[in-house]
Amino acid sequence: MNNVNILACDIGGTKTDVAVFSAEAGLSRPIAEETYHSKKFPDLESILHDFLAKQKSLRIESASFGVAGPVLNGRASTTNLPWIVDENLLGKSLRLGSVYVLNDLVATAYFVSYLSEQDVQSLNEAKSARDGTVGVIAPGTGLGEAFAVWDGRRYRPYGSEGGHCDFAPNSEVEIDLLQDLRKNWEHVSWERVCSGPGIRNIFNYYHKDPIFADERASMERETAQLDDPTPYIVRQALDRKTTCSTCLSTLNTFLEVFGAEAGNLALKVMATGGIYLGGGIPPQVISALKDGPFMQAFQRKGRLSALLSGVPVRVILNPRCALLGAAQYGLDSLKEEGAAL
Numbered sequence: 001m002n003n004v005n006i007l008a009c010d011i012g013g014t015k016t017d018v019a020v021f022s023a024e025a026g027l028s029r030p031i032a033e034e035t036y037h038s039k040k041f042p043d044l045e046s047i048l049h050d051f052l053a054k055q056k057s058l059r060i061e062s063a064s065f066g067v068a069g070p071v072l073n074g075r076a077s078t079t080n081l082p083w084i085v086d087e088n089l090l091g092k093s094l095r096l097g098s099v100y101v102l103n104d105l106v107a108t109a110y111f112v113s114y115l116s117e118q119d120v121q122s123l124n125e126a127k128s129a130r131d132g133t134v135g136v137i138a139p140g141t142g143l144g145e146a147f148a149v150w151d152g153r154r155y156r157p158y159g160s161e162g163g164h165c166d167f168a169p170n171s172e173v174e175i176d177l178l179q180d181l182r183k184n185w186e187h188v189s190w191e192r193v194c195s196g197p198g199i200r201n202i203f204n205y206y207h208k209d210p211i212f213a214d215e216r217a218s219m220e221r222e223t224a225q226l227d228d229p230t231p232y233i234v235r236q237a238l239d240r241k242t243t244c245s246t247c248l249s250t251l252n253t254f255l256e257v258f259g260a261e262a263g264n265l266a267l268k269v270m271a272t273g274g275i276y277l278g279g280g281i282p283p284q285v286i287s288a289l290k291d292g293p294f295m296q297a298f299q300r301k302g303r304l305s306a307l308l309s310g311v312p313v314r315v316i317l318n319p320r321c322a323l324l325g326a327a328q329y330g331l332d333s334l335k336e337e338g339a340a341l
Contacts, residue, residue: 004023004024006022006330007019007020012104013081019034062100067101070161074100102159105322107321108144111321112148119317126274127312135266135274143163165189237252252292259293263300283316
């Protein structure tokens with residue numbers, strides 16, 4: 001087992017991270033690693049063949065893929081890409097006997113117990129309950145959710161597509177936002193407001209408001225040439241020197257809906273082990289997450305508000321968590337299969 005090399009991927013709607021790890025060297029030192037822009041490729045196989053063509057001297061024994069989308073019977077249809085990721089087909093294409101396909105948030109949840117203190121930042125002072133269930137929620141290109149349950153020996157991760165559940169507004173503004181979004185989508189999910197595209201949806205809602213008419217022309221000039229205005233919106237909202245009310249209102253509403261859904265997840269799985277915030281957005285807005293709309297919305301659960309105040313909330317700072325989780329899952333699965341033989 002010590003000389004096994006495993007190919008691991010974190011497949012997202014925006015980018016796909018690919019790496020090779022050895023069981024002997026461990027996950028802290030990948031043998032090879034590369035990032036691809038997902039939408040530039042017709043399928044995952046094209047990325048893998050490009051990557052492996054550059055690693056001809058490497059012998060790969062197994063592969064493990066974390067996919068942004070629901071996984072059923074080893075097969076996933078990616079949510080924000082027109083790709084099919086199938087264990088059997090990938091095994092034949094790569095000529096590998098052991099291939100694992102799991103949801104990317106399942107991979108993240110699997111790796112939570114391996115995270116070091118440097119990999120996370122706490123947003124509150126609450127402590128994890130011993131062997132308590134852990135929840136993971138990750139806004140990025142989409143909104144991923146998962147949880148992990150202690151089985152007496154280790155944490156077992158389970159997938160969820162909670163990000164596609166119905167968005168539930170909690171204020172007059174959010175009710176109006178929902179009505180606005182229903183003009184474009186019959187079903188408005190949490191992902192439509194709690195993700196990178198969700199930030200753009202919220203911004204577009206505020207951008208039409210007459211209250212912000214004075215900013216409209218300048219904002220249109222600033223964002224006209226941007227393929228994705230989300231980073232600009234977030235930067236403007238966090239910059240204390242700017243006076244972009246549209247951007248600030250957008251970020252505050254995003255934080256409120258994010259906090260509300262994170263609290264929903266904590267209640268649904270009784271996440272006394274903690275809620276972990278993954279994805280690309282939370283590390284960028286830590287200063288806004290700790291004090292203000294997010295934590296207030298997280299705890300605002302009526303009769304169970306006191307319960308939520310005792311749930312630790314942590315931001316995952318390690319951007320490779322899903323990739324490392326997929327790799328660790330594959331290595332552990334190989335060990336279990338070897339022990340069963």
